[in-house]
Amino acid sequence: MDLYIERGFDQTTVAQIAQRAGLTERTFFRYFADKREVLFWGSATLQELLVETLEGLPPSLAPIDAVAGALDVIAHGFEERRVFALRRQSVIASNPELQERELIKLESLTVATAQALRSRGASDLVATLSAHAGIAVFKVAFEQWVKDDGQITLAQFITASFTELKSVSAGGS
Amino acid sequence: MDLYIERGFDQTTVAQIAQRAGLTERTFFRYFADKREVLFWGSATLQELLVETLEGLPPSLAPIDAVAGALDVIAHGFEERRVFALRRQSVIASNPELQERELIKLESLTVATAQALRSRGASDLVATLSAHAGIAVFKVAFEQWVKDDGQITLAQFITASFTELKSVSAGGS
DNA sequence: CATTGCGATGTCATTCGCTGCCATCACTCT
DNA sequence: AGAGTGATGGCAGCGAATGACATCGCAATG
Numbered sequence A, B: 001m002d003l004y005i006e007r008g009f010d011q012t013t014v015a016q017i018a019q020r021a022g023l024t025e026r027t028f029f030r031y032f033a034d035k036r037e038v039l040f041w042g043s044a045t046l047q048e049l050l051v052e053t054l055e056g057l058p059p060s061l062a063p064i065d066a067v068a069g070a071l072d073v074i075a076h077g078f079e080e081r082r083v084f085a086l087r088r089q090s091v092i093a094s095n096p097e098l099q100e101r102e103l104i105k106l107e108s109l110t111v112a113t114a115q116a117l118r119s120r121g122a123s124d125l126v127a128t129l130s131a132h133a134g135i136a137v138f139k140v141a142f143e144q145w146v147k148d149d150g151q152i153t154l155a156q157f158i159t160a161s162f163t164e165l166k167s168v169s170a171g172g173s
Numbered sequence C: 001c002a003t004t005g006c007g008a009t010g011t012c013a014t015t016c017g018c019t020g021c022c023a024t025c026a027c028t029c030t
Numbered sequence D: 001a002g003a004g005t006g007a008t009g010g011c012a013g014c015g016a017a018t019g020a021c022a023t024c025g026c027a028a029t030g
Helices: A002-007 A014-021 A025-031 A043-056 A063-075 A079-093 A096-119 A124-147 A154-170 B002-007 B014-021 B025-031 B043-056 B063-075 B079-093 B096-119 B124-147 B154-170
Strands: none
Touching (some): A002 A014, A043 A063, A063 A124, A063 A154, A079 A124, A079 A154, A124 B124, A124 B154, A154 B124, B014 B025, B043 B096, B063 B096, B063 B124, B079 B096, B079 B124, B079 B154, B096 B124, B124 B154
């Protein structure tokens, strides 16, 4: 990530990364499927954590509230890594290919969340829409939290966004 | 797209595409930024259309209802292209890189929608969340419509999804 | 202690996506 | 006829990614 920040993502070659890490190009590709994947290490772990948390919540909760609860729990694990997240986001924000990768990771998170909601008894459509809404809230809250000066917690941003979502989608008509 | 269906996306080389199209590789890359972009021709047009439609709707509509209305209008332009969309979706579904590209196109649609909503006077957060929810609904409805046997219109799927969204996000608590 | 097996790493060659540079061609306008 | 212009072709080159094979370190086993 140092290199990505120093020279920019596509001005950085895998050879350079390998050299700084003290290994060969070939070995790099044994650990990461491609050049972008480095920045998304741990996203699988996050997904598992989210699903497990979701499974641990009382079944009485409505799908959207279960998602809100699970995200809130997860948020606490992020609080101490805000500066790191900020650096990471700055790299991703400056490269479309990295944004694509981030989006598909979020999509994967959405799909897994929807699956977990179905396991809790939600219908297909409700599960999908709740998952989408929930992950969208997380994305928005995460971006706000990263940009903020560190006074407000991620959990607080998430709560605020969920509150807003409910009033928004109540809509007119 | 014929080639992508025949041999699969990554088994197809740009050289092959160029040959079948009767031009050179170099020329291909003058029309499309990369190999994936071929399948997303017209997405910019769709985005413009969505924004313009949104601008043409009465300002009295709540953000989420404006999005619903605009998507409904746009949906009618798709009805006659369902089989094409089906072939296209089958290619995209079988390749992660294409899914990434599709996601970022949808994200672009979301951002543009949010911007249009802000122009209508919505707050930042409301605009963003409404756009996310609306485009998510569109995505879900589109997938259902493509898989369906053609009896139900895209507009109908969209309406149904929006109705569901409202009841979902009303949530418990 | 020697040997055997195995996982991690290195080396090499190759394919392919993609870009820059320059030449060429067709066409239009003056 | 000649100049300008936009589209295309040809070519060289870089870098990402993959497959095949060699090697090394290390632990288990006898």
